[in-house]
Amino acid sequence: MKFNIALLAGDGIGPEVIDQAVKVSDAVAKKFGHEITWKPALTGAAAIDEVGEPYPDSTHEICLASDAVLFGAIGHPRFDNDPSAKVRPEQGLLKMRKKLGLFANVRPTFTFPSLIDKSPLKRERIEGTDLVFLRELTGGIYFGEKGRRDNGETAYDNCVYTRAEVQRLAKKGFELAMTRSKKLCCVDKANVLETSRLWRETVQAMEKDYPEVEVSYEFVDAVAMRLVQWPNSYDVLITENLFGDILTDEASVISGSMGLMPSASMGSDIALFEPIHGSYPQATGLNIANPLATVLSAAMMFETAFNLPEEGKAIRDVVNKSLAEGIVTEDLADGAKAYGTKEVGDWLAANI
């Protein structure tokens, strides 16, 4: 098969980790007889510098014309702690999500047996953890009307959801649950928020269409606790945008493998794949960043966007092999020899 893949490397370590995912994807494509054409495009602080816009129209065109988007990371310290900055890299991210209609952010948290002791949590608490968050990504308080009144003395942000927005996200959640253990947890704050009550009643009404799925409803504060106490008690969780932002980040650190967690953002037409870690500015250009989360995001891309599970598995297998053989960056080296970002990528590509 032939694929066009938009390549949005972004800021900080983005370009370095993306390079390794490209190498590994090309190696897989070669092995299975596919042909990938990479379409690099600007985004983030890099795009602000070149064209004054974190998600330029030219980049949007490239994404729309591609079969999938592979994304690195965005964000640059010079925009932080500057509430007055007019254009920020994050705006590019939000604009991209909205314009590409990426309404479902899929974030798995799972454990690598060899890394389990890196977790801040005790082994017995996390063994067997394998959960997936589906976070709504184009609605809620992120995109509601916001502004100031009373001469700037009062600020407001509006959180809005329609039943249709909840349904399309929940549908993906039920479908995902059907392919896994048939357990779905709807996370909300229905004891306080009207939008949460809409979420809960909408999901409740969909239960009858998936009679095999066992659905539970939990408050966001309770989930924030139980994720630390018993992460392995969860399977598929669905939630709204802001709760998802907080809880998926919390979940990302429990497994001890944060630097390895991939993610996907899906819409009706196109999907985007990215590591969940940030742009890690301090490490830029040092050839020390761990490329595995981006490489595993490429695996998700083969599996989900191209429906090629064998290819995805080939990538996962070579990643496991690199961990077993200690071909890892310094964050995982534990005193043993550490390899560079590029060297890990080369090894993976060579061993596909």
Add this chain to the structure above:
Amino acid sequence: MKFNIALLAGDGIGPEVIDQAVKVSDAVAKKFGHEITWKPALTGAAAIDEVGEPYPDSTHEICLASDAVLFGAIGHPRFDNDPSAKVRPEQGLLKMRKKLGLFANVRPTFTFPSLIDKSPLKRERIEGTDLVFLRELTGGIYFGEKGRRDNGETAYDNCVYTRAEVQRLAKKGFELAMTRSKKLCCVDKANVLETSRLWRETVQAMEKDYPEVEVSYEFVDAVAMRLVQWPNSYDVLITENLFGDILTDEASVISGSMGLMPSASMGSDIALFEPIHGSYPQATGLNIANPLATVLSAAMMFETAFNLPEEGKAIRDVVNKSLAEGIVTEDLADGAKAYGTKEVGDWLAANI
């Protein structure tokens, strides 16, 4: 001195744990020559059953006429999973906070050396953890306009903050930081929300009034991660209502001592003290609930509301003694003999 204390036992295990705090407070009062008059009042599901209202006016009058409020817990399972319930115990809680003007919720998380191994986190991650959240409690999305439009197909919740609301909370945060390690972390989502940008700019403008306090600004998603990774890197944290709800619950489980954590909610005139655990309906009437969080809430009351640090310390000391001597409820007994709720309370009162 003479005190009137409103006693809101509430639901579930509330009455049982409150009873022990009353015993211990009376013992301290006797020892130090104070006189406490307890003013019991209805709240929660118990109040709905008796007068159809979770926070009746009669209860409000009693609170207003008191020097402090001691609160148990509210919530009853028959109101959960019923989005159509017209009156809910939680409404009583929100109404009480608003009507009493309790704008600052103070929630410490600290470790008891003897309980550290109960934490889901590894010992080296939590040793030395001693942080305090100041959560804004009467503003934000909890109290903004909420409702439906488009025949119920669209739901909305408005998040609103004024500069004055941020200032009074932040002031408490700066003052608290001055009595501790002079480190203050402002938790927001200023990269997305206008209300968060108001929070950040307001706190930034106050920095000059507290030149000794070192202030940091972190995004809520980053804090959700770091609380699990390095909880002992935090000291005083200030945040808005919803973020505080999620993060304080997350923080409560890291120390291994969740059943022991007290809290205070303060306004301009009156303060309320309560354990952070819930009403634990399954344990109601079984004489097994751990009363220590409520007893320690009484200690906070003596210290904060009555400005009597010696009395507070006497309570903390006897609690530590009970832990050291194993006079504990079953949740802490670890296979050894477990004492009943009442027996622990009796022992504490006798040993003051």
